[in-house]
Amino acid sequence: MAKEPTRAQQLLGDFAPKLVELTDEVLFGDVWQRPGLSPRDRSLVTVAALVALHRPEQLESHLRLALNNGLSQEELVEAITHLAFYAGWPSGMGALTRFRAIVENDAN
C-alpha cells in the first residue's frame, strides 16, 4: 500500500529531492522523534523560533502541529504574548493575528 506523500514531498516533490529526504528522514524522522524532549516541547520551541524569525508561512503549519502535539490555544497565545517582548512587538502582533485567523477558520 502506497504511503501518503509527506508535506515536504507535496511542496517540493522531485524538484528538490535532497531537501525532501533531509526533511523527512533527518528532521522529522530522527530529530523530532528523539525522546530527550517531548513533541509538545519541540512544538513550543519551534513556534518560538518561527515567531522570533518572523517566518509567517511556516508558522501557520507549525501552529496547527502545536495544537496537535498537545499545546492548548491559551498556552500558545500566552507564549506569543511573552515573545512580543523578546522578538519585538511586530513579530508578536503578526503571529497572533495569524493564529487568530487559523483558529477562526478552523472553527467554520
Add this chain to the structure above:
Amino acid sequence: MAKEPTRAQQLLGDFAPKLVELTDEVLFGDVWQRPGLSPRDRSLVTVAALVALHRPEQLESHLRLALNNGLSQEELVEAITHLAFYAGWPSGMGALTRFRAIVENDAN
C-alpha cells in the same frame, strides 16, 4: 530593609530608568508571573527566541535562569539541537558552545 537591586537596575541604574521600570514591573513583574504558562515553559520559549535571534549576551543569563526554572541541561541541549534546523546551524553551534562554557564554568 532595602531590596537587592534587580539585574536591570544593576545594568542600567539611573541611566535608563524607564526601561528598568518596564523590565522589572511589566516584563518580569507581570508577564513572567502570569499563570497561563509555567516559568519552565517561559524559559524554554525565551531561550528558543534568543537562539533564533542570535543574542549571545542575553542567552547566557537566560540559560542560567532556565536551569533554575526546572529545565534540565539535557532538555536544553536537545532543544538547541532541534533549533539548529529552524534557526540555522551557526545559531545552534554558537548557542551550544556558549552553554557548554557556562556549564563547565559553573562546575568549577
Add this chain to the structure above:
Amino acid sequence: MAKEPTRAQQLLGDFAPKLVELTDEVLFGDVWQRPGLSPRDRSLVTVAALVALHRPEQLESHLRLALNNGLSQEELVEAITHLAFYAGWPSGMGALTRFRAIVENDAN
C-alpha cells in the same frame, strides 16, 4: 459613550487580551506619550526599525502614522533611501515600493 476600539482591539479582540492591554496601555498609552521624544521622532525611529527588520505589514500602518505625526513624504523617502545602506537594498527597495503604493492609493 463607548470609545472606538483601538487598532489592537480590532486585530486581536478577545483572542489575546493581554497583548491588547500591553499595546494600548503600556506601548501607546505610556511609552509613545512620554515627552522625552516627540511623536514625529518616535515615528521616524519606528519606521527605521520596521524597515531594518523587514516587517512590511506593520510598516504600512506606521508610515501612515508617521505622516500624521508630521513627517513629510519627502523626509520619509529620504530616510528609507538612507536606510537602504544600513539595512540592505532589499529592505530599502521593498519599503519604498510599499510606501509608493500607499501614497498613490490614498491619492485616489
Add this chain to the structure above:
Amino acid sequence: MAKEPTRAQQLLGDFAPKLVELTDEVLFGDVWQRPGLSPRDRSLVTVAALVALHRPEQLESHLRLALNNGLSQEELVEAITHLAFYAGWPSGMGALTRFRAIVENDAN
C-alpha cells in the same frame, strides 16, 4: 532612441529618484560590472544573501537573473538545499517552494 526604463525606474519612478539613481548607477552600473567576480558568482552570492535574509520578493527576480547569468536550475536547487543548514529550514523550504513556482510558471 529612448532607453527602456530599468526595473528600479519602473518600481520607484519619480517617487524615489535618488534610490533609483544609486541602484542603476552604483549598484548595477558599477558594482555588478566589476571584473573581480563573474556575474554568475555575483548571482550566487546575491541569491544566498536573499535566502539567508528571507526576502522573498527580491529573491524571485534574482533567481531569474541567476538563470540568465549562467547558473543552472540544479545548481540553484543544490545551493538552496545547502543554505537550509546555514540559514535555517524555513528559509530553505520557502525559497525552494518559490523557485519551483517560478520554474513551473515559466515552463507554461
Add this chain to the structure above:
Amino acid sequence: MAKEPTRAQQLLGDFAPKLVELTDEVLFGDVWQRPGLSPRDRSLVTVAALVALHRPEQLESHLRLALNNGLSQEELVEAITHLAFYAGWPSGMGALTRFRAIVENDAN
C-alpha cells in the same frame, strides 16, 4: 597638506579599496550630505537601524556620531527605550548597556 584618513580608510585601507571608496564617496560624501534630512535625523534613523539589526560594533561609533550631530543623551536613551518594544528587549537592553559604557568612558 595630506588629508587625515577616513574611518573606512583606517579600517580597510588597501585591503578593500572599493568598499572604502563607496563608503567615503557615496554613503558619507553624497547620501549623508543630502539636504532632504538633517544630520541629526539621519543619525536617529541610523541608530534605530543598528539597534534593530543588533550590530553592536557599528552602534558604538554611530552613537558617538549621533551626539555630535545634535541628539542629546536623553533623546537617545528615550529612542532606544522605545525601540525595545519594536526590536525586542534584548536589542534594547544590549544597546543601552553599551551606550552607558560609552558615556561613562567618555566622562573619564
Add this chain to the structure above:
Amino acid sequence: MAKEPTRAQQLLGDFAPKLVELTDEVLFGDVWQRPGLSPRDRSLVTVAALVALHRPEQLESHLRLALNNGLSQEELVEAITHLAFYAGWPSGMGALTRFRAIVENDAN
C-alpha cells in the same frame, strides 16, 4: 589509528553528541560532498549567508575554509563588497574588517 577529532567534536565533544553527529555525518559528510555544487561554490554560498546573517564567529572559520576551497582573497573581498548592498553596510564593513585581521594574522 585514531582519527583526529573534527571541529564539531572539539567544540561540543560529549556535551551535544547529536549535533556533532549531524554536523559531521549529514552536513559535512553528506551535503558538502554532493557533486551538484563544487566546494568552492559551497564556500561562496556559505560565506554569503554568514555575512548576511551577521555571524562573525562562524564567518572566521568559513573564510579560512573558503581560501582552502579555492576562492582567492580578491574574490572574497569583492563578494563581501557586493554583499554590503544586499545585507547592509554594517554586515559588509564588519566582515571585511574581520577578514583583514585573519589575512594579516596568517601572514605573520
